[in-house]
Amino acid sequence: MNRQNSNPHAAPGSISRRGFLGSSLALAAAPSWPWRADEPLPSLTLVNLVGGNDALNTLIPTGLSTYRRARPTLAIAAEAGASLDGGAAATRAYVLHPALANLARRYREGQVALVRCAGYEGADQSHFHARDVWSRGYRGNLAPHSGWIARFKDLHARPTTAVVALGLAGQADFLGGETSSTFLLDDQTQLAAGFRFTGDIDYPANNRYRYQLAEQVAQRQREHAAHEHARRAMLRSLEEQRVLSGGGTSLVSYPRTVVGNSLQTLGALHHLGLKIRIGYVNHGNFDTHAMQGGATGDHATQLLDLDRALEAYVRDMEAQGRWRTTAIALFSEFGRRNAETGNGTDHGEGGVMIVLGGNVRGGQHGPELTEDMLRGNVLPTAIDFRSVYAAILEQHFAVDSAPIFTEAYARTAMGLFG
Amino acid sequence: MRVSLTCATVLVTLAGCSSGKRSAPLTAPPPEPEAATSLAPQSGPLTADQRAHLQMRTRWAVSPEVDRTIANAGLEFYVSTLLTPGEEPVLEAEAARRFPYPLNPTGAELSTWWVHLISKTVSPFRDVMALLWHDQFALSHAKFGTTTRHMVRTYVQQLRRGALGNFRELVHTMVQDGAMQVWLDGIASTRTAANENLARELFERFTLGLGNGYTPRDIAEAARALTGYTLQPFGTAETVVFSADRHDAGSKTIFDKAGPFDAASLVELIFAERDVATFVARRLFEHFCYPDAPATVVADLAAVLREHDYELRPTLQVLLRSRAFYSAKSRRAHVKTPLESAIGFLRATELAFEPAVIDLILTETGYRPAAPPDVGGWPEGDAWLTAGSLSLRSRLLHAIATERELHNRLGIDILRLLPLASERDPIAAVHSLAARLDLALDEQDVATYSNYLNTRTTARGENVETTPDPFRFDRADHVSERLRGLLFLLSQHPTFLLR
Numbered sequence: 042m043n044r045q046n047s048n049p050h051a052a053p054g055s056i057s058r059r060g061f062l063g064s065s066l067a068l069a070a071a072p073s074w075p076w077r078a079d080e081p082l083p084s085l086t087l088v089n090l091v092g093g094n095d096a097l098n099t100l101i102p103t104g105l106s107t108y109r110r111a112r113p114t115l116a117i118a119a120e121a122g123a124s125l126d127g128g129a130a131a132t133r134a135y136v137l138h139p140a141l142a143n144l145a146r147r148y149r150e151g152q153v154a155l156v157r158c159a160g161y162e163g164a165d166q167s168h169f170h171a172r173d174v175w176s177r178g179y180r181g182n183l184a185p186h187s188g189w190i191a192r193f194k195d196l197h198a199r200p201t202t203a204v205v206a207l208g209l210a211g212q213a214d215f216l217g218g219e220t221s222s223t224f225l226l227d228d229q230t231q232l233a234a235g236f237r238f239t240g241d242i243d244y245p246a247n248n249r250y251r252y253q254l255a256e257q258v259a260q261r262q263r264e265h266a267a268h269e270h271a272r273r274a275m276l277r278s279l280e281e282q283r284v285l286s287g288g289g290t291s292l293v294s295y296p297r298t299v300v301g302n303s304l305q306t307l308g309a310l311h312h313l314g315l316k317i318r319i320g321y322v323n324h325g326n327f328d329t330h331a332m333q334g335g336a337t338g339d340h341a342t343q344l345l346d347l348d349r350a351l352e353a354y355v356r357d358m359e360a361q362g363r364w365r366t367t368a369i370a371l372f373s374e375f376g377r378r379n380a381e382t383g384n385g386t387d388h389g390e391g392g393v394m395i396v397l398g399g400n401v402r403g404g405q406h407g408p409e410l411t412e413d414m415l416r417g418n419v420l421p422t423a424i425d426f427r428s429v430y431a432a433i434l435e436q437h438f439a440v441d442s443a444p445i446f447t448e449a450y451a452r453t454a455m456g457l458f459g
Numbered sequence: 460m461r462v463s464l465t466c467a468t469v470l471v472t473l474a475g476c477s478s479g480k481r482s483a484p485l486t487a488p489p490p491e492p493e494a495a496t497s498l499a500p501q502s503g504p505l506t507a508d509q510r511a512h513l514q515m516r517t518r519w520a521v522s523p524e525v526d527r528t529i530a531n532a533g534l535e536f537y538v539s540t541l542l543t544p545g546e547e548p549v550l551e552a553e554a555a556r557r558f559p560y561p562l563n564p565t566g567a568e569l570s571t572w573w574v575h576l577i578s579k580t581v582s583p584f585r586d587v588m589a590l591l592w593h594d595q596f597a598l599s600h601a602k603f604g605t606t607t608r609h610m611v612r613t614y615v616q617q618l619r620r621g622a623l624g625n626f627r628e629l630v631h632t633m634v635q636d637g638a639m640q641v642w643l644d645g646i647a648s649t650r651t652a653a654n655e656n657l658a659r660e661l662f663e664r665f666t667l668g669l670g671n672g673y674t675p676r677d678i679a680e681a682a683r684a685l686t687g688y689t690l691q692p693f694g695t696a697e698t699v700v701f702s703a704d705r706h707d708a709g710s711k712t713i714f715d716k717a718g719p720f721d722a723a724s725l726v727e728l729i730f731a732e733r734d735v736a737t738f739v740a741r742r743l744f745e746h747f748c749y750p751d752a753p754a755t756v757v758a759d760l761a762a763v764l765r766e767h768d769y770e771l772r773p774t775l776q777v778l779l780r781s782r783a784f785y786s787a788k789s790r791r792a793h794v795k796t797p798l799e800s801a802i803g804f805l806r807a808t809e810l811a812f813e814p815a816v817i818d819l820i821l822t823e824t825g826y827r828p829a830a831p832p833d834v835g836g837w838p839e840g841d842a843w844l845t846a847g848s849l850s851l852r853s854r855l856l857h858a859i860a861t862e863r864e865l866h867n868r869l870g871i872d873i874l875r876l877l878p879l880a881s882e883r884d885p886i887a888a889v890h891s892l893a894a895r896l897d898l899a900l901d902e903q904d905v906a907t908y909s910n911y912l913n914t915r916t917t918a919r920g921e922n923v924e925t926t927p928d929p930f931r932f933d934r935a936d937h938v939s940e941r942l943r944g945l946l947f948l949l950s951q952h953p954t955f956l957l958r
Contacts, residue, residue, distance in 0.1 A: 091833065167659070169669050169835060216841065241861045241947075244940045246918040250925065251944050254911055255951035258904055263953070265899060267791070270841065272953040278849035279951070326602070326833070330656045331647035382652045385644065388659075 072439040075400070075459065076366055083366040083437050086307065086320045086354070088300075088347070089373070092328030093168070095340060095386055096376035096393040096420060100155055101136050107415035111380040115335045125149065130404040139336050140344035143352035147397055154457050156429055157407030158391040160422030162451070164375060166388035168328070171374035176213035178427055179448050187217030189430065190319055192445045195219050197438065198318040201277060205310055206321040207303040214321065255279055292360040293353055300324040301350040308357040318438075324350075327373060331385040338384075347371075351397075358399075365399035368437045368458075372426065379415050391420030394429050396457055400437070406455050428453040495749070495786040496756040498763070498777055505534060509785045511897050515958045516747055517541055517779070518583040519795070519803035521895050538779050542623055542772045544582030551576070562609050562696040566600040566830060567818065569611050573828040574821070575814040576619075578802055588622035588771070589615070590798070590828065591746055594836035596633045596665060598642040600829050606697045607690070610638035611829055626739055626769040627730055630665055634722050637699035640688045643834070646699060648686050650707040658682040660834055661725075666735045673714070673733075680711040684720035736761035736769070743774065748783050749792035750840070756783055791899070791957035794843045797824035797852055799958060804856050807895040808946055809876060811869055812859045820855040844956065853951065860947040863939060873942055874932065883932045885909040888942070892949055899954045911948060912941050 076083060102108055103119035122136025127149030135155075137145045147153050161174055174180050178189030194204045195218040204222040206215060215222040241248040259276035263269065292312065295305040300322065307320040325343040333340045351369065358364040372394050377386035407424045414420060427450050431442035436458040505513070510529045514521045529537045554575040558564050564572075577586045596618070600611045614636050621629040633639050639657070640646050648654035658681035662673045687706030690697045711720050714732045718724070729735060740761035744752045760778065767773040778784060795803065801817055821827045831837050866873070877883060882891045889908045893900050900908075915928035931937050949955065 165670075166675070167663065167669060168833075169663065241857065241944070243861065243863065244916075244944070246916040246923050247940050247944055249918075250911075250914075250916045250923045251948050251951075253923070254907060255948055258907055258948075258951070259953055261903060264901065268899065268954055268957065270844065271794070271956040274841070274844035274849065275951060275953045275956060278853070328656075328833075330644040330654050382654055383647055383649070385647060385654070387655050 072435050072441055074439045075436070081361075081363045081366050082316060082318065083368070083439075084311070084317055084320065084363070085433060085437065086304075086322065086367065086369045088351070088369065088371045089321065089323045090325060090327045090343075090347075090371060091323050092326045092373070093171075093375045093377055093388055094327040094373035094392060095329060095333065096157070096373075096389075096391060097379065097415075098333075098335065098340060099138050099141070099344070100157065100393045101138065102134065102410040102415075103136055104134060105410060105412055105415055107379075107412045111415060112335075113381070114384050115333060115381045115386070117335045121336050128403060132405065134409070135405075138341065138344050140341045141348045143348050144395070144397070147355070148403055151403035152399065152401050153395065153397040153403050154401055154455075155405045155407075156394040156396070156424055156455075157405065157410065158421050158423040159372070159394040159407065159426050159429065160375060160391050161425055161427075162422060164390040164422055166375065166390065166419075168374060168388070173213065175372065175374055175426065178430065178446050180450075181448060188214035189445055190214040190222070190321070191216055191218030191220075193319065193434070193440075194222060196444060197440055200316070202310075202315045203317060204319045204321070205307065205315070205317050207306060207323065252279065291357060293356045295353040295357075296346070296349045298346045298350060300346050301353065304350045304354040305357075308354055308361075311358070311363060312361055329377070329385050330387060331383065333381075333385045355397075368396060368398035368401060368433055370429065370433065371395040372429075376420050378419055379417065389419040391422045394424075394426060396429065396433070398437075398458075400458050402456055402458055406453070424453050425450045428455060429457070432457045494782045495788040496753055497782040498756065498759050499782050500780045501534070501782050501785045505529065505785070508790075511894070512785065512790055513537070513779070515803075515897050516784075517587060518806065519587075519799045519958060520805075520807035521897050522806070523895075534780055538776060541582075541584040541779070542775060544580075544585045544623075547580060547582070550579055554579075558612075560695075561612075562694050563605050564608055564612065566603075566608065567815075569600050569608065569615075570822070570827050570829050571815045571818040572612070573615055574798075574818045577798070577828065578805055578812075578814055578817065583802075583806070585619055585622050589618040591742070592618050592622060592629060593828070594831065595742065596629075596639065597831045597834055597836035598638055599831050599833070602642055603638070606695070607638075607641050609696055610636075610641060610699065614638035615829060623771050623775070626764070626771055627726070627735075628769075630661075630730075631723060631726050633665065634661060634685070634726055635688075635701075640699045641690075645685060645688045646690050648682060648688070649705050650683075650686055653679070653682040653686050653707065655679060655682040657685050661685075661729070664834065664836075666729050666738060667733055668738050671738070677713050680713045681720075681725055683707040683709070683711050684713070684725040685722050687721070730769075734761075736764045739769075740764050740774075743778060744783075747778055748786075748789040791954065793958050794840055794956060795958050796837065796843055797821055797826040797855075798828065800852050800955075801855050801859075803958070804896070804950055805859060807897075808859070808873075809871075810859055810862065810873075811865060811871060812862060813865070816858070817855065820851060820858075824851045824855075849956075856950040857947050860943050860950070863943070873946075874938060877932075885912040885930050888912070889945070889949075892946065893952075896949050896952075896955055897958070898949060898952045900952070904952065908945060908948060912937075912945060914941075 097108065098115060098117060101117050101119070101122050103122070109116040117138065119136055121139050123139055123142045123145030125132050125135055125137060125145060125148050128151045130151065144153060161180055163180060164171060176188045190204060191214070198204055199220050201220065202223050204215065206222055256276070256279045259272055259279055263272055291305055291309055295301040303322040307322060311317055324347055327343060329340050332338060355364065358367045373392050375388060375390055376392035377389040379389070427446045431446060431452065432455050434440050434442040434445060436456070510526050511521050513529065514525055554572050557568050557572045557575065580586060598611070598614065600608055603611060617632050617636060621632055643657035643660055644654045645657045648657070655678050658678045661681065662678065663669050667673060687701050687703065688699050689702045689705055691700045706721065708719055710717050713720060713725065713728060716728060716732065720728060737757060741752055741757045744757055744760050760774065763777050764774045783789065798821055801821065805812055818827065826837060876895070877888055877891055882888055886905060886909045889905050912930040913927060915926045917924045930941060
């Protein structure tokens with residue numbers, strides 16, 4: 042058997058599960074391992090644009106007059122946007138927000154896939170409900186209570202440090218599984234402060250002895266089972282302090298922004314050799330009810346921070362020899378209303394997902410935006426977001442998506458890689 | 460984002476049950492034990508363990524003096540002192556000195572100011588409640604600019620002032636609060652373009668809960684009722700005022716009732732037409748007792764709240780004296796937030812630490828007062844049991860335990876934690892300090908910790924060499940190295956994570 046086609050991370054039992062779910066998944070390609078044996082393991086970096094990113098001012102339909110009429114203050118002129126007119130998927134029907142210049146260049150180089158009208162059926166414009174659905178990968182109110190990343194982790198990335206999140210905003214994605222993820226809460230000063238623990242400098246030997254004893258105490262099984270979760274957490278914390286105490290170094294320089302620091306930390310942890318399969322970064326507050334702006338303003342500033350930090354991260358992955366096996370997915374809980382409310386927009390439905398990576402097949406997915414669509418209140422949610430994640434799971438990680446997204450959904454087939 | 464995580468979920472998760480197993484239970488859950496669901500008063504005097512529980516829920520630390528007060532003066536007396544905290548003008552003036560430009564404070568000044576009040580108050584329960592409401596009416600100074608940020612101070616003062624008052628009044632205050640108007644875009648909402656942000660959160664977060672008894676149309680109409688607030692210059696800053704010409708005075712239809720509602724009459728309408736009491740009662744019960752409260756006991760507490768017209772004092776009187784509160788199910792049922800962990804440790808050890816540094820590390824751990832991550836407040840439960848957060852907590856607790864210079868300067872002698880001659884023995888000292896931190900130790904733990912006191916450590920390259928060396932309470936170096944070390948070591952006991 043060709044070693045390149047055997048997936049070392051296939052979950053036991055996944056084949057029978059596929060058989061059971063049967064024909065509804067006929068679209069799912071049989072996962073085959075797409076990477077050379079000498080390449081780093083594939084990894085996914087998720088960037089959560091917290092609060093509901095305005096899809097219409099991110100991927101701007103240049104030819105639609107309804108867009109400009111609905112947004113007298115916020116509309117961005119076609120010539121001001123970042124051009125997508127280059128490469129195999131060249132288009133003049135859309136431009137990216139002017140702040141996304143690096144991303145647009147990578148699109149023209151064929152490394153960016155854009156997915157219009159992403160979301161889920163039955164969106165109700167509530168932050169909490171939308172985040173719950175995106176986190177669990179499940180629309181129903183009942184099981185599973187676990188996040189989709191937790192289910193992925195249980196099957197394919199069991200070590201605690203194989204899934205690393207910066208910040209807490211997307212935490213429901215990680216909870217409810219059998220294994221735990223690493224959370225780094227210190228977006229701002231992670232690298233400055235590092236995990237280097239100086240401890241009691243007056244008594245260094247006693248300081249070390251304390252940590253040994255603390256671990257000993259936490260290792261001991263307790264009679265009182267009700268405290269078992271705390272015991273495991275304390276033990277994990279003490280153990281991981283040792284792993285992470287190596288700190289981190291970066292091969293490239295990053296912008297000194299919150300999202301820049303977060304991505305730099307993640308890059309440094311990759312460099313440390315933690316074998317991270319999923320890294321998760323929160324960015325911004327995209328809940329732009331007011332002060333949103335068009336080509337300049339709050340939304341533009343947040344996109345500019347994002348674009349610069351992402352470009353640094355891509356260069357870091359290139360420098361580490363990881364870019365080909367890296368995928369980055371940008372998502373947000375919903376898009377915003379088609380029409381502006383003063384200098385802002387209320388919660389909407391369909392959003393835009395963006396996937397980039399060294400092995401991503403550039404292009405556009407989802408329905409073309411039309412005048413009719415923009416005359417409505419919100420963009421439709423024509424592409425279930427799980428279609429995008431399923432494509433990443435199958436084509437990038439070469440694992441079956443069925444055990445992770447168990448609820449039936451209208452899946453759109455898309456070739457995002459290769 | 461709030462995740463409705465519960466300790467029960469955490470236990471099941473870590474015990475390795477798959478979510479699939481939980482989703483399809485084969486048998487009905489066993490009936491709740493009676494005590495855990497009863498609001499009847501706890502009868503008879505409290506046990507030492509129950510008194511510790513009461514302290515952990517109301518001040519995050521155990522003090523021997525407070526324990527004596529509860530034991531001698533009785534539960535009723537203690538609860539009534541909790542519910543009537545005195546004014547603290549001296550402390551407030553001291554904390555206010557953190558604002559060199561009161562009209563234009565920085566975010567760090569605001570958070571540190573509140574941490575200062577929380578860490579030095581003699582009535583911790585006021586802030587226990589203020590922080591609960593802060594989580595419910597969450598806003599963060601991160602969104603504010605130099606000219607509007609001062610309103611966050613007023614917002615915190617309103618929370619602290621109203622923490623034990625009437626819940627309906629608190630909702631009125633919050634909806635019309637300047638900082639809240641800025642935070643939820645009330646000031647961007649006008650007669651011609653009503654912004655739905657505040658209206659949505661008023662239903663979803665403040666009074667009813669997600670999707671509970673309101674429609675998108677109710678939100679849109681309520682948004683019209685809430686229009687009219689705008690910014691106005693105020694010295695070197697700005698303030699929020701009501702301006703009639705921005706307000707939509709027309710008729711709105713909310714909950715099928717038509718009328719020219721405004722902010723005040725909208726709040727009254729919600730309380731009249733919808734079940735706010737259950738939403739608030741669940742919040743109170745789960746905060747003080749245990750997560751995933753059964754509907755019956757929540758309904759009982761909601762009835763108390765309604766009977767007292769949403770007055771919080773009589774409701775808390777009932778709750779803090781109830782059998783449910785003292786039931787085994789409530790004991791250590793919560794994971795401490797980083798703030799509860801840090802302030803609880805400081806209070807239990809009676810040590811001092813600079814509020815600005817506490818604030819700095821709280822920022823790193825993700826729990827900074829007056830700066831929650833978003834409108835959903837903070838996460839709960841095992842989100843706080845993650846490695847990054849715990850290692851940062853460790854750093855803070857270690858810093859507090861070994862802040863020798865500051866403690867010497869302030870004349871704080873760590874031996875004052877062990878005033879009795881009978882406590883001046885390694886095993887007795889472990890028991891005494893563990894009781895302040897409310898730890899559940901077994902015999903092996905006690906042996907490990909007392910052996911630690913009786914051990915000398917020397918560095919040998921990368922290794923640590925240990926030699927038996929009986930602890931002496933009259934040796935300043937033993938106390939400085941090992942008794943402080945013990946305080947830190949105790950804070951790394953698994954049960955310190957719980958309250």
